[in-house]
Amino acid sequence: MRLLRPDWPAPSTVRALSTTREGGLSTGPYASLNLGDHVGDDPLAVQRNRALLRTQAGLPVEPDWLQQVHGCTVSALPRAPGAECVADASVAFAPGSVCAVMTADCLPVLLCDEAGSVVAAAHAGWRGLAAGVLEATVRRMQRPGEQLLTWLGPAIGPEHFEVGDEVRDTFCAARTEATTAFRRTGQGRWLADLGLLARQRLAELGVCWIGGGEHCTFAEPERFFSYRRDGVSGRMASLIWLEPHPLPDSAAFEPEDERA
Template identity: 65%
Template structure:
């Protein structure tokens, strides 16, 4: 694997493989420099395909790229053709790659302790609130206590400003969510902690093996794409598969 990519720090079984890309090591030019993997953001398609080809060289198959819609649909990669409208993917077959793309939203990679199933979820605040984590865990069809989760690079709690309506929606759904929001300064504005919100959701399901969640895409412009910071920007990928 390239040194430009992140290897999840989690105690996954030997047959589980996972990585998360950064913005480095590709062929794109500003504002997509350089390893943009998203075809939907206005970049030169030839550059994106070259970047995907570079990634593909270390994968067992072409990833199952999703048309992410900030929803809760989860697909089985082994039974999927094309790019479905979905924000989660699972797989029990070796050699098939689950993938999600992000540029501030939270990517989650999942596996079970026995190495029989893997999953990936794309969780912005809408997906978190709607239940994409719960849907992905349910689709894995194993006991939540047997699941390991790695929280990939996302916008950090010091940078993600939201309004009253977002905080209220989370708190109405779960009073514990109050701890994930701090006043941002201006009235009606809050700093939201996507990582904590995800941990709360996972804990409520009975998932205890939670790792990662320490990076901030917004505050590391040399390393990560960030939609909230730049507006027009590329997309990174977080991927997981079984050998």
């Protein structure tokens, strides 16, 4: 199983990663590490993939899987066992919960504070970004932006994310600086930089350390799922959690992992 881990100055109590599509048991368009149970894959294969993830990534508990709807609701963890949650971000202030978001082109954003006392994961597609999912997540973390570290996981890159006037207008009407994140490709069509739009909003919140954003899901078919590219697609997961005690970095860094 090949995992991406943030290359960031987070405290040693903070653990975070993004999966790739490699290392699972699903087949066909879901090959192989599909973690989404809502995309048409064999439910048993998804269950086995999630079990593999928990074991090989050293997760302390099952991730808190959200029912994502491209909104800006933030769930506080832990939740009652078995309770479904419609939300696009989650936050945890103590060990014992794993924040998780699933993506296949949308931008996963992982956050923690410098003290290692709170972590969060946000699902930031263009609708969620425009609705304020990052602002809502930072508010729920109850820490000044200056104390936060953020990492942008794999998402569709600015050379492949084509949108219409309505998407550009939504962002530019709210913030004039958003014009720099769009490049015209034709009448009423634009290439949008999802990562830049997220960085602009995080910077406005006072977040000084923003890393990641190097991987394009659309451009790397052997490594990542992409809904825009394939139509029928599996889902990757980005996860973050708190350990009760500091761990040596090597304790959760296997040879197949990559820093990103």
